[in-house]
Amino acid sequence: MDRELRVDWIACEAFGMCHDLAPDLVALDDWGYPILPSPSEVAARAGDVQRIIDCCPARALSLVRRDGRTQGRRQQRSIGAVPHQGPRLRA
Amino acid sequence: MDGGFSLPPTRRLLGGPPLAGGREPLAEHRRRLGNPARGLTGEELIEALETSGLLGRGGAGFPVGAKWRRMAEVGQRRPVILVNGAEGEPLSAKDRVLMGVRPHLVLDGAALAAEALDAEEIVVYIGEEHGAARESIEQAIAERLVAGEGFGRPIRLVAAPMGYVSGEASAAVNRVNTGSALPTVSPPRPSEVGVAGRPTLVQNVESLAYAALIGMFGADWYREMGRLGSRGTALVTVGGEVARRGVREIELGMSLGELADAAGADRGTTRAVLVGGYFGSWIDAAEAWSLPLDPAIMRERGLSFGCGLVWFLPGGACPVAATARIMAFMAGNSAGQCGPCVLGLGAISNAMSGLAGGDGSKDDLARIERWAGMVRGRGACRHPDGAVEVLTSALRTFPAELEVHAGGTACGTTASCRRAA
Numbered sequence: 001m002d003r004e005l006r007v008d009w010i011a012c013e014a015f016g017m018c019h020d021l022a023p024d025l026v027a028l029d030d031w032g033y034p035i036l037p038s039p040s041e042v043a044a045r046a047g048d049v050q051r052i053i054d055c056c057p058a059r060a061l062s063l064v065r066r067d068g069r070t071q072g073r074r075q076q077r078s079i080g081a082v083p084h085q086g087p088r089l090r091a
Numbered sequence: 092m093d094g095g096f097s098l099p100p101t102r103r104l105l106g107g108p109p110l111a112g113g114r115e116p117l118a119e120h121r122r123r124l125g126n127p128a129r130g131l132t133g134e135e136l137i138e139a140l141e142t143s144g145l146l147g148r149g150g151a152g153f154p155v156g157a158k159w160r161r162m163a164e165v166g167q168r169r170p171v172i173l174v175n176g177a178e179g180e181p182l183s184a185k186d187r188v189l190m191g192v193r194p195h196l197v198l199d200g201a202a203l204a205a206e207a208l209d210a211e212e213i214v215v216y217i218g219e220e221h222g223a224a225r226e227s228i229e230q231a232i233a234e235r236l237v238a239g240e241g242f243g244r245p246i247r248l249v250a251a252p253m254g255y256v257s258g259e260a261s262a263a264v265n266r267v268n269t270g271s272a273l274p275t276v277s278p279p280r281p282s283e284v285g286v287a288g289r290p291t292l293v294q295n296v297e298s299l300a301y302a303a304l305i306g307m308f309g310a311d312w313y314r315e316m317g318r319l320g321s322r323g324t325a326l327v328t329v330g331g332e333v334a335r336r337g338v339r340e341i342e343l344g345m346s347l348g349e350l351a352d353a354a355g356a357d358r359g360t361t362r363a364v365l366v367g368g369y370f371g372s373w374i375d376a377a378e379a380w381s382l383p384l385d386p387a388i389m390r391e392r393g394l395s396f397g398c399g400l401v402w403f404l405p406g407g408a409c410p411v412a413a414t415a416r417i418m419a420f421m422a423g424n425s426a427g428q429c430g431p432c433v434l435g436l437g438a439i440s441n442a443m444s445g446l447a448g449g450d451g452s453k454d455d456l457a458r459i460e461r462w463a464g465m466v467r468g469r470g471a472c473r474h475p476d477g478a479v480e481v482l483t484s485a486l487r488t489f490p491a492e493l494e495v496h497a498g499g500t501a502c503g504t505t506a507s508c509r510r511a512a
Contacts, residue, residue: 008276009429009471029465031434064278089133089206 003063005042005049007034011060018052018061026052039066102308104300104326105340110192114227117234120195127199127306133207137163140302142310144322149175149258149295150370150398152386155302161282162208162292169211171286173267173293174201176217176224177251177258180368181420183398185326186296188338190217190224193300194231200299202242203306204292213246214286216263220253255369255424259472260293262426273426274472297326318344320387325396327384329354331403332361341384348380350401360406363488367397369417370477372484373410395480411496414485415440415447421478432475435466439482446493449501456497460486 014032018025025048027035042049042063053061100106107115107123115123131139141156162170174197178186190197201213215232217225225248232246249267251257257272264285266272285291294302301323305313314322321343327350330336334355341350347366351358361376366384372394374382382389386396404413422440425432442459445451463482466475486493495502 007469009431009469010276012430014430029431029435029469030438030462031430031465033430033434033469035465089131089136089203 002039002066003042004039004066005036005053006062006064007036008058008060008062009033011058013058013060015057017055017057021052021055022048025049102304102312103324103340104189104196104297104304105193105338107193110188113192114230115193115195117195117231117238117240120193124196124304124307127203127303129307131306133163133209136203136207136302136306139305139310143305143313145298145301145305145313146321146386147295148297148301148325148399150180150368150395152390152396155294155298158282158292158294159204159207162290165283165290168289170208170290170292172201172204172208172210172213173260173263173281173286173291174213174215174296174299175258175260175263175293176215176221176228176296177263178218178221178398179251179253179255179258179424180370180398180400181255182330182365182402183328183368183400185328185338185399187218187221187224189300189326190221190296191227194227195235196300196303197228197296198231198235199303199306200294200296200301201246203303204294204299205242205244208292210244210292211289212244212286213242214267215246215248216251216258216267217248218253218257219250225250254426255421256426256472256474259474261472263293264291273428274470274474276471316342317385318342319383319385320344321385325384325399327399327401329401329403331365332356332405332408333403344383344385344388346380347374347382347384347401350384351380351403354401354403356403357405361403362406362408363404363410365400365402365404365481367395368400369421370473370480371395371397371400372481373404373414373488374484375488409447409492409502410485410489411443411492411502412447414482414489415443417481418443418478421474421481425474426472429470429475431466431469435462435469436475436478438462439466439478443482446496447501449496449499451497452499453497456493 016032018034019028025037101123137159145155146152147155176186176190205213252272256262259274260281262272262274264281265275267286281291281293316323324340324342327341328338363373363375364379365373389396418440422436425436427433439459439462442455463479467479
């Protein structure tokens with residue numbers, strides 16, 4: 001499964017450790033925030049990617065499945081189970 | 092209210108009694124539109140929404156049927172319906188007007204969503220500055236309770252604090268949960284983990300009002316309206332240099348020129364039109380009039396219908412100064428959580444103000460273009476993306492004016508430009 005390297009932008013404090021550890025993988029913008037590699041680079045450099053994730057002082061980096069949706073079906077219940085007189089659908 | 096219709100005026104978002112009359116009472120609303128039940132099951136209602144092609148009206152334009160479908164199928168817990176009436180767009184008024192004059196249509200949509208998805212609770216989220224809208228919704232809820240029309244589940248109002256990002260879905264959920272209207276990191280999305288940890292349907296008030304109408308009259312009825320790719324009608328807020336400002340309902344696919352004429356804009360003197368809101372785009376008047384106000388077609392052209400704002404910039408106003416004001420607003424309305432948004436929008440705004448005031452240079456212009464790329468997609472929410480959208484449209488639409496300003500002088504030809512300088 002394709003995985004994407006993500007930054008938690010709220011957590012990121014622009015320490016720049018990711019860039020220091022892998023300058024050819026992570027660039028920095030004008031304010032010191034990371035510009036991240038593409039999923040194909042992430043896949044090709046799994047070891048380096050794990051290292052920068054582990055070394056981030058703000059714990060702001062993570063790998064996310066690209067289709068990252070939680071699955072699981074909720075059982076369809078009959079609607080209008082709670083009695084009331086407002087707009088009603090047929091159960 | 093000439094929106095270019097050929098359909099009976101009662102069955103519209105703003106159909107019914109004159110808007111100046113204020114809130115439509117429950118009895119009149121029911122007399123006019125009938126009961127929203129219509130004997131549908133929740134499944135049938137969701138199917139009708141999917142077939143209708145209704146797109147969300149909060150700005151992002153996500154298909155409403157697909158959103159409800161996902162809520163019906165995903166997750167084990169009963170969801171929460173978050174009715175989003177936090178209209179943070181400074182120039183937009185359509186949500187507050189809709190809540191103010193047709194609160195029962197919005198509440199019908201909320202009630203149907205709650206029924207169809209077997210919701211635990213309904214939360215109505217309204218901007219604290221929208222006093223009339225809040226009062227109207229409060230009175231409408233009270234009116235229903237007196238009439239014996241409950242919601243079958245708790246319903247409560249939560250005030251959204253002033254601010255552009257307060258209405259963003261994760262910010263809305265965060266406000267209800269913690270009191271802080273700041274966006275949160277996604278995933279998880281509100282549709283998965285929202286209010287009280289429950290899956291939460293965050294849906295704009297206009298979208299819910301239309302869901303109610305589709306519940307009443309069906310998907311085929313909805314699809315009768317719309318001239319081109321997108322179906323239905325939409326609320327738009329018309330502002331800027333026009334004779335008749337305000338909220339009106341248009342048939343989607345209507346051309347921008349037709350709306351300009353209906354609102355009394357002067358095609359000859361308009362320099363550009365801001366479409367979609369502060370997340371939207373400037374469009375050169377030379378290309379504007381033939382543009383269909385149609386979310387599908389606009390998307391194909393890299394534009395956004397957004398919240399339906401249409402704002403006319405006259406030839407007598409400086410577009411650089413106008414854009415600098417928008418960027419200052421967007422920078423000032425960053426939630427202040429994500430570095431690239433805080434620092435990037437701040438830098439862009441400063442540089443734009445400098446350009447507008449005649450203190451800029453060609454280097455500033457180049458920096459602004461580079462920073463745009465460094466801000467897009469780099470926040471917990473889409474605030475920076477939207478700000479960059481309107482910025483890049485300005486770079487595309489006003490190259491000549493920007494060139495003059497980058498030469499170290501304000502263009503000086505217009506009153507607003509001289510003011511900025």
